[in-house]
Amino acid sequence: MDRLDAMRLFARIVELGSFTAAADDLNLPRATVTHTIKRLEARLGAQLLQRTTRRVRATREGEAYYSHCVRLLADLDAVEADFRQEAVQPRGRLRVDLPTPMARLWLIPTLPAFFARYPLLELDIGTGDHFVDLVREGVDCVLRVGTLPDSGLVGRRVGTLDQVTMASAAYVRQHGVPRVLADLQNGHYAVNWASPTTHRVEPLEFMQGRKRREVMLPGRVTVSGVDAYRACCEAGLGIAQFPRYRVADAFANGQLKEILPSMPPPSLPLTVLYPPHRQMPARLRVFVDWLVEVMPKQL
Structure with a gap:
């Protein structure tokens, strides 16, 4: 029996005034109750209970220990009740x-x-x-x-x-619309994205069927923040790739144009x-x- 169970048992003996009544209340063998109290008293180095033929009473040390037990067990019950309640209604x-x-x-x-x-x-x-x-x-x-x-x-x-490859309307007017991947090598630029964790510039990625193709383009600007990445694309500084939801408004109002829609970037x-x-x-x-x-x- 662990210490908390021993404390609970001791408290019930004090409250019921009987080893037998406590054993019945907690559904424990009488021998277990007696052995547990002896071990508890030995560990504490104090006699906690006085046994008479008619009743069991707490000693002065037992009364002090009982007060601590009641407080600690009440706190434990309250904590467990909170967790049980959180399982039903998280808080x-x-x-x-x-x-x-x-x-x-x-x-x-x-x-x-x-x-x-x-x-x-x-x-x-x-x-x-x-x-x-x-x-x-x-x-x-x-x-x-x-x-x-x-x-x-x-x-x-x-x-x-889903991702899309985008360029501004001004960029498309100046550099033209690439029709195939090879066209990207003819005078096109990227807004280069540098990973915030590795600081490595990432290539543009395209899916041709089930094959992933990577294209590294020259770039006049490199960024590592999502707002700056979009702003550079809108300013006509190069081609960029975004999750579709991030540029849906600019696409709808014509500020950004989709590039190579038949070969979208891989989904994220x-x-x-x-x-x-x-x-x-x-x-x-x-x-x-x-x-x-x-x-x-x-x-």
Whole structure:
């Protein structure tokens, strides 16, 4: 019997005034009760109970120990009750980090329905595409786009994002519209994207059937931020590739033109990442489930 069980047993003996009554109440053999109390007294180095022919009473040391037991066991019961209640109705604050446009366009508009379902939850939302150390920064989960390095985190696929190759209307007027990949080598430029983590310039990617083709073009400018990447493309500085949702407005108003639509860039996975847990907190579980539920409807 562990210490908490021994404390609970001792408290019941004091409250019922009987080894036998406590044994019956906790469904324990009488021998187990006697042996447990002897070991408890030996470990504490004090006599806790006085036994008479009619009743068991606590000694002065036993009364002091009983007071501690009652307080500790009540605190433990309250903690366990909170966790049981959270499993039924999750509660508490959750820290999440999301790509800025995805949060603004897709997730935040769904939050009234989320809070209606989980009224005891609170969200602390950070936005951006920068690296987040979840454990060190105390972030519960992040939503990220693209192929991710092995980080030791748990990843759950939320969906995939279609990509497009774009250039501004001014760029197309100056440089023409490429019809095949080979045309890109004839006087075309890219807005070069440098990975924020590796700082390596990434090539443009195209799918020809099931084959992935990479094309590295000269570029007048290199960026590592998504807003600057789009701004450079809109300014006519080169060809760039985006998840379709990020440039849908500029495409609709004619500011950006789609290039080589028959050979789109490969789709990007959309993944929610969170630290491994032996027992996943209910507040995190329901939020991840919510992402899996609502995000595919937006894609």
